[in-house]
Structures are given as C-alpha cells and as structure tokens.
Amino acid sequence: MARRNWTHEELLLAFNLYCKLPFGLYHNRNPDVIALSHLIDRTPSAVAMKLSNFASFDPIHQSRGIKGLSNTSLADGLAWEEFTSDWDKAIWESELLLARMTNGNIDSANPELSDEFAEFDVPDIDVTQVERITKVRVGQNFFRKTVLANYGSQCCICKMPIPPLLIASHIIPWRDREDLRLNPHNGLCMCVFHDKVFDAGYLTVDEEYRIVVSRQIFEYLPNDSVEMNVARHHRNKILLPDKFLPSQDFLKYHADTYFLAR
Numbered sequence: 130m131a132r133r134n135w136t137h138e139e140l141l142l143a144f145n146l147y148c149k150l151p152f153g154l155y156h157n158r159n160p161d162v163i164a165l166s167h168l169i170d171r172t173p174s175a176v177a178m179k180l181s182n183f184a185s186f187d188p189i190h191q192s193r194g195i196k197g198l199s200n201t202s203l204a205d206g207l208a209w210e211e212f213t214s215d216w217d218k219a220i221w222e223s224e225l226l227l228a229r230m231t232n233g234n235i236d237s238a239n240p241e242l243s244d245e246f247a248e249f250d251v252p253d254i255d256v257t258q259v260e261r262i263t264k265v266r267v268g269q270n271f272f273r274k275t276v277l278a279n280y281g282s283q284c285c286i287c288k289m290p291i292p293p294l295l296i297a298s299h300i301i302p303w304r305d306r307e308d309l310r311l312n313p314h315n316g317l318c319m320c321v322f323h324d325k326v327f328d329a330g331y332l333t334v335d336e337e338y339r340i341v342v343s344r345q346i347f348e349y350l351p352n353d354s355v356e357m358n359v360a361r362h363h364r365n366k367i368l369l370p371d372k373f374l375p376s377q378d379f380l381k382y383h384a385d386t387y388f389l390a391r
C-alpha cells in the first residue's frame with residue numbers, strides 16, 4: 130500500500146490526543162489510540178508513532194535526553210510549532226473536527242457547557258455570544274483533561290489522586306493574561322485545597338520547581354493541620370508533569386505578584 134502523507138487535519142487530531150493522553154499510553158493497544166486510528170483510517174501503530182514524534186519536539190523530553198525519532202518529518206515539526214503557538218486556535222479547531230468526524234455534539238462532549246448555557250435566556254443571545262460560551266467551555270474541558278493527564282491525575286503538591294477533587298489550576302490567572310488561559314505551560318494540577326493555598330499566595334513554586342511556603346503560614350505553627358497540609362511541603366519539589374513543563378517565567382510572575390513573601 131502506498132504511503133499516504135498525513136494531512137493537516139490528521140496532524141491536528143493527533144496533536145489533540147497527544148495533549149490529552151498521558152505520555153506512558155502512547156502505544157498501539159491504547160483504546161484512544163485505536164479509536165483515532167479508525168477515525169482517520171490508519172493503523173494504531175502509525176498513530177502511536179505520530180504521538181511519539183510529537184513528544185520528541187516537547188522540550189521536556191529533549192531535556193531528558195529523549196532523542197527525536199529518526200522518522201520525524203519537517204511537516205511534523207511545523208505542525209508542532211503551529212499548534213503550540215496558538216493554543217486557542219488549535220484546541221477549538223481540533224475539538225470541532227473531532228465532533229464532526231465522530232458525529233458528536235460539541236456541547237455534550239463538553240458537559241459543563243449545558244449547565245452554564247441553561248442559565249442564559251436563549252432568545253436574547255446572538256450567535257456570537259453562543260459561540261463564545263461554547264468556545265470557553267470547550268477550552269476549559271480541554272485544559273482540564275490535558276493538565277490532569279500531564280500530572281497523572283495527582284496534586285503536584287501532595288499527590289492527592291481523586292479526580293473530582295483536582296483542579297487544573299492556572300499559574301498566571303485568567304484575569305491577568307487571557308492569552309495564557311489554555312496554555313498547558315501555565316497549568317498546575319492541584320487538589321482543591323492546594324489550589325486555594327496557591328491562589329491566595331500562601332505558597333508558590335520557584336524556578337527550580339521547589340515549593341516555597343510563606344512565612345505567614347509558619348506563624349500558625351505549632352498546629353498539626355498546618356504542619357501536615359502546608360508547612361511540611363516547604364522546599365520539596367513539586368510532582369513534575371510528563372509533558373508541557375510549567376513555564377519558569379510564569380512561576381516567577383506568580384512569586385513576584387501573588388506570593389505573600391513577608
């Protein structure tokens with residue numbers, strides 16, 4: 130059978146799966162890999178290989194000495210550049226494509242959308258507004274799936290593993306940088322408790338990925354709960370993701386802007 134080049138749409142779908150699937154699952158027996166292979170009429174091995182190719186462009190793997198595979202192509206590299214330079218566009222386009230190809234409904238594929246949407250008085254909403262709400266929901270769902278997958282569904286501070294209690298937390302909040310709201314380098318997986326502690330500035334993460342606890346927390350000691358849940362993490366390294374390492378610039382911004390340093 131003649132080799133068929135990957136189309137832009139196929140690369141986009143593979144990139145979408147690359148983000149949402151933990152690194153260890155890029156193999157031809159994974160059900161998500163098999164599902165995509167059926168969708169685009171390729172073998173599961175070809176899809177798994179494409180995911181591994183994308184991994185070789187991810188700086189986190191380059192820094193671990195994982196070399197680019199010999200069959201990565203210029204097209205793969207260009208696609209990687211394109212998708213990671215405009216997250217909003219890549220996510221929206223790939224999710225729309227996925228919904229269309231699976232005859233799925235983009236609203237039901239992004240469950241919170243229906244709930245939020247129900248709060249609006251539909252006749253008063255013009256198409257632009259509906260599309261805006263849909264886009265926000267699609268983006269939030271994608272960001273959450275990606276961040277949880279990256280951290281093996283564990284809090285990066287305490288390793289708590291219960292998904293309904295995990296948040297895809299932003300290092301730089303939406304209100305400060307809307308352009309970073311879907312960028313996984315701006316995400317940390319945290320339990321609901323540590324998400325609040327981080328947001329309030331009682332702890333931050335330094336540029337070497339060590340947890341720094343505010344002096345204001347130590348003022349509550351001795352106290353078993355404060356010791357157990359916050360103080361003991363001081364100077365420990367966070368659990369690092371298996372792709373899309375948190376940006377050191379974004380961490381520095383959090384430390385400079387929100388951390389209660391005194």
Ligand SMILES: [Zn+2]
Pocket residue numbers: 284285286287288289319320321322323
């Ligand atoms: Zn936690």
